[in-house]
Amino acid sequence: MMPKHQSLRxxxxxxxxxAVAVTTAPxxxxxxxxxxxxxxxxxxxxxxxxxxANGVIENGTIVFVDGKITAVGRDVAIPANAQRxxxxxxxxxxxLIGSHSQMGLTEIGGFDQAIDLRELGPFNPxxxxxxxxxxxxxxxxPARSNGVLVTVSAPAGGLVAGLSAAMMLDGWTWEEMTLxxxxxxxxxxxxxxxxxxxxxxxxxxxxxxxxxxxxxxxxQAAPERHPSDxxxxxxxxVLERRIPVMVNANDVRQIQDAVTWAGEEGVRMxxxxxxxxxxxxxxxxxxxxxxxxxxxxxxxxxxxxPYDHVYSLPARLHQAGVKFGITGGASAAYAHRxxxxxxxxxxxxxxEDVALRAVTLSPAEFLGFADRVGSLEVGKDATLLITTGNxxxxxxxxxxxYVEGRMIDMNDAHRNFxxxxxxxxxxxxxxxxxxx
Numbered sequence: 360m361m362p363k364h365q366s367l368r369x370x371x372x373x374x375x376x377x378a379v380a381v382t383t384a385p386x387x388x389x390x391x392x393x394x395x396x397x398x399x400x401x402x403x404x405x406x407x408x409x410x411x412a413n414g415v416i417e418n419g420t421i422v423f424v425d426g427k428i429t430a431v432g433r434d435v436a437i438p439a440n441a442q443r444x445x446x447x448x449x450x451x452x453x454x455l456i457g458s459h460s461q462m463g464l465t466e467i468g469g470f471d472q473a474i475d476l477r478e479l480g481p482f483n484p485x486x487x488x489x490x491x492x493x494x495x496x497x498x499x500x501p502a503r504s505n506g507v508l509v510t511v512s513a514p515a516g517g518l519v520a521g522l523s524a525a526m527m528l529d530g531w532t533w534e535e536m537t538l539x540x541x542x543x544x545x546x547x548x549x550x551x552x553x554x555x556x557x558x559x560x561x562x563x564x565x566x567x568x569x570x571x572x573x574x575x576x577x578x579q580a581a582p583e584r585h586p587s588d589x590x591x592x593x594x595x596x597v598l599e600r601r602i603p604v605m606v607n608a609n610d611v612r613q614i615q616d617a618v619t620w621a622g623e624e625g626v627r628m629x630x631x632x633x634x635x636x637x638x639x640x641x642x643x644x645x646x647x648x649x650x651x652x653x654x655x656x657x658x659x660x661x662x663x664x665p666y667d668h669v670y671s672l673p674a675r676l677h678q679a680g681v682k683f684g685i686t687g688g689a690s691a692a693y694a695h696r697x698x699x700x701x702x703x704x705x706x707x708x709x710x711e712d713v714a715l716r717a718v719t720l721s722p723a724e725f726l727g728f729a730d731r732v733g734s735l736e737v738g739k740d741a742t743l744l745i746t747t748g749n750x751x752x753x754x755x756x757x758x759x760x761y762v763e764g765r766m767i768d769m770n771d772a773h774r775n776f777x778x779x780x781x782x783x784x785x786x787x788x789x790x791x792x793x794x795x
Contacts, residue, residue, distance in 0.1 A: 400422060401741075402421070402422045403446050404446065409453075418433060419432060422435060423741035423761075427764070430737065431737060451735065453744070454744055456510070456511070459513055461515070481519070481563065484544055493533075500774075505750075506757045506760070518560065518564050519547075521545055522543070525726065527742070529767045538731060541602050542605075543603045544604050547607045571594035572598060574588060606630055608633070614643075617630070631651045631686075644681045652672065652685050652686065652717075653686055655704050656669075656699065667707055670703055677713055683721065685704060685717040701717055714751060715749070719734065740764075
């Protein structure tokens with residue numbers, strides 16, 4: 360311990376100051392300015408448009424007004440005052456969706472001040488991700504540059520962690536960036552290990568849901584006699600099946616028990632993780648339970664599993680008739696890797712159109728915001744990408760993106776570092792090698 364009146368050494372003081380600066384402010388060399396609201400109609404013309412929902416339109420035009428798509432097709436009416444942008448030779452796709460992420464809730468590992476993922480205790484259904492979302496997060500830029508325009512940011516910890524939220528990756532405040540504040544209730548299924556501990560945890564989870572049902576009944580019968588409880592109040596949309604339970608589970612026993620539990624509780628379930636989902640694909644398909652796969656670029660966990668066991672899992676689920684999306688790892692720092700997770704699934708047997716749907720429309724349908732994003736259709740948000748090719752390909756460049764019709768800043772830390780160190784190469788070539 361430090362002596363009572365001893366001050367910190369200068370080096371320690373500097374380290375703390377730097378840590379605070381990094382965790383509380385965006386990188387100075389990669390500031391991203393939120394885009395202004397769309398002020399006039401925009402028409403993107405001449406592109407190959409992949410609508411996801413209604414096929415591909417060659418040499419098409421997409422028109423959006425006040426952030427909403429008003430026309431998409433080959434021969435569409437363009438408002439007289441529209442800004443026409445020729446994107447011939449390019450491709451247009453809906454923005455990708457990272458459907459289970461820590462985006463905006465974590466910044467730098469190892470600094471508690473930069474992490475706002477969990478509350479104390481095992482039962483926190485009232486913890487809401489959108490109000491904790493940091494709009495200044497430096498992880499936002501690289502994700503957008505790779506096509507990810509929406510993330511479902513989720514709390515963690517305990518049995519019932521809280522409510523995830525669908526967040527748009529552009530805006531000044533969390534209020535502006537919130538697409539859907541209640542996308543799903545996060546339940547972390549107990550780890551299968553000692554039977555006594557495992558069974559006790561499941562009984563505890565059942566108890567929370569029983570308490571929430573009793574609370575709802577009491578409030579409906581005599582609200583004046585039963586004061587509001589924010590934790591139990593947050594459970595009502597789940598009990599009424601308005602939002603799903605997003606159950607984090609990976610091994611066979613966990614998945615089977617979670618499916619049984621969801622059926623007995625009468626709640627809508629979305630499986631998150633699903634490492635062993637291929638072994639119980641028939642069960643998942645028969646119960647119509649969708650899966651958000653959190654890892655495709657991963658190795659098998661058992662010695663007897665083939666090397667491509669995880670790579671080929673999306674293709675096997677597709678063949679078995681299981682609805683699924685691909686979300687990749689939850690890490691905010693790696694959110695930009697989402698298209699590569701889906702791309703790997705294509706290399707191991709998943710049809711290209713299904714892979715694209717798995718990172719766009721499918722998760723939007725599972726979590727209840729497909730009326731806003733996930734495909735390019737009239738009436739939906741103009742949240743889209745202009746690219747040089749399929750965004751799931753490594754070589755594709757996302758040249759421009761729009762969020763609710765706003766042309767967003769494509770700057771990010773990765774691009775800044777690329778430009779910075781490209782300059783060292785240019786300078787070295789112009790003056791020759793530097794000799795010490």
